[in-house]
Amino acid sequence: MDFLTLILIVVAFVMMGGGQYGVAALILIYGMAPVLAAYNVQLASRGLGNLLLVIKMFAEVGAIHSDGATAAALWIVAALAAAGVILTHKMTTQFMLFAWPIWPLSIGAGVDILFAFAVPVAGLFIAAGATGVKFQARQWAAHAEIVGFWTRRWRDLGGHSFRRSPIYAVPGQSGGKTFHQPGVRGAVSHVVLLGSYLPMAFLLPMSLLWSPPPPTWLIAWLFVALAASILTLFVPFLKGLGGGHLYLFNAVPPAAIWWGLLLERGETPSFIFFAVGFAATITSLAIAYRRRTVLSRRSDGGLDEAIAFLRAEPASRVAAFPWTVPERIAFETHHRVFWGGHGAGLDKLEPFFPVMSRTLREAFSEHRIRWVLLSTTWWPEGEAAIRREFPDAKDRRFEGWILFDLRESGVLQ
8 A cells, every 4th residue: 555655656746846866765755654664564444544545635736736627537536535535544534634624725726725625525425325324424423432432541541451450450550651641751752752753754844944845735734744643642632533643644645745855956954854864764763673573572472372272272252461462363363352443332342441440250251251361471460360260260371471261260151
């Protein structure tokens, strides 16, 4: 998906008059964007949503600069792409809505503004026509449910589900580092996060001090993405709209194009700032790679063997902790997992995630869980807690992991 997006922005850049040096810079910036490296390893539709968003944006800009049948065709493409965004990815849809009040004003004048304002609405009608009105109603209800869930629980995001639990927390023990830390420490953490995910983007506004501005629509695109990333990290009632650093995914295309245009002018300050941003990008990627390597060595030892064992067992239901593991078990085995997803029914997870507010016996009995896979590195006290509630459970050890069999503990009755 990102390769196709890159092709689109290269074509757009060339059509804007960009040359080979600008293309090379654009490809370098896009290809090394830390936010893309971080999230393209996930099985998610974010890349497809961003591709469709880019198609929508470019089609609208093209329609403004065309007339007759060509303009009409491009407006239709924009509406179809908007429908695709709506059907594909929630946060990209939110970004499209964030940009809605500003984007039309940045690309044209007169009747063109009205057409641009109408594109998301037309996309919604197209999406409803493709899937049915009931499906669309449920999809938007699911979006609202997700936003409501995280508006209530953002303070617990990233924390330890058991060490923050009213049932399993140990007095005096830390509840784990949450994503939104309080005070100055939390603010500094968010600033570092934003800077590390796409440092090249945050340097671009300063170029307006020495270089002519790029097209207004390009500035609007980038500034909306940066504003969305900052506001959803720092404004409490907006934190339910998703981690702000994720909106930087949508900032990569305009940032890459802007840098390409900037470097082609050959201004010395631009090359200095580019060098600073590129050094920050390399540093961010190196730190992330080292951190990921260390975490893999520390926490994944024995996990492959545990999953291989589960794969050979008859189909059943599995709970796994930490919460990053159930999706891998679901993907690599035939078992059902004690987990959910970002969609309709997310509220059903709230008694268990992000904080465990019911006993494990209650949870596992209700959902008839046979197997429990636990990382003793992640929750060292977990083994004792599980044995207290399931004294008849049998277990197998796989290095830093314990697999409990609850078949004789009464939870399957």
